Amino acid sequence: MKNIILASTSTLFGGEYLAYIKEQIKDLFKGIDSIIFVPYARPGGISHDEYTATAAAFFAGIGIDVKGLHTFADPKLAIQEAKGFFTGGGNTFLLVKQLHEQGLMIELSAAVSSGKPYLGSSAGSNIGGINMQTTNDMPIVYPPSFETMGLVPFNLNPHYLDPNPDLKHNGETRETRIKEFHTQNSIPVVGLREGNWIRVTGDQITTEGSEQTRIFEAGKAPYEVAAGTVLSF
Template identity: 45%
Template structure:
């Protein structure tokens, strides 16, 4: 199984995917072709154009599966799939309604399809949406996502700001609340970071550390370049 899971596709001071373009090119392959799932945003054509323009300098072509006669067939024949960011609830609802969730999951787990996700697309790789930052603007049939990894990810992870006067919960507190009811590790990916899974290896990339939350323990910092294969063998336990 080959996964490339980004916290974000836009990094401060950079264009779309610019901060990670070398890694994306390596994952897709020079002159490769990418099937793109734009369903997390409303304007599918505009979103696909942004992705295509970002990857064109590397000779990578992009097809939005929404624009094909048969999106299921497009995914069934693809070698590399990218599910972009946006609203995770809208995205999951569309994947469920179209039947794409089952096709993507089956092909990725079989090693037939390389999977790249960003933000909402990274949320899709997890067992559920329960650690998404998004507002539920749409109602999927369930929170069950693709389950390509057995742990949860929190993209765009933000550290607590000790100087903030905001009295609401921090991201850390939100994730600790999740762990009160679910015994599932959560990997907090800060902006500009990613996780690359290849077979039994899971390596962190980017200039910042990731933060790992587990039940009954203090959050643990994981340095860039760390290999965390133990996450791939976890058995998640969700509150039903």
């Protein structure tokens, strides 16, 4: 039975790392004393060790030991033997490149699909979708494939932003970019505003968080759903 949280962000503005979703994380990993952290997205270019230390400090506070996937001599075996996973945010192109080049995307997908709990934030949530083609990140590297884990039957757009009429911004909005995606693709896209997440429990997928969630389907006008809405496309 799938047991997954795909969050828009790790840190709300003015908040502490993962604090806004702490109780949900405790529930997700209930009964588990150790997990693997996937640090490959490397926000701001920090090292794998530095990124893992940040995650480990939070999880130590809820009694869970964290080890970085990069520290294992055999990362495939580590995934197979792990009790649960957390993939942090950063650059999705870099994360996806690393996972594909090491042959880990399929391994991680299989482990999570088998029921091992998974937490993703930002880039770590992007890889829960069908592919990474609705990320906001710059293509700083070239992955072998844009395909991701396919844990949910849609794509995600974490950090979704609504247009702000007070900003003197002439560039495209997030909605415009997603509409461009739908001129070439039919995959639904879930826009996750800050403070929101997707919860997967078995076959049920719900929107959760403090804000409404914006849904994009090809050929339809975008629409809003409230927290607790079951998603079915």
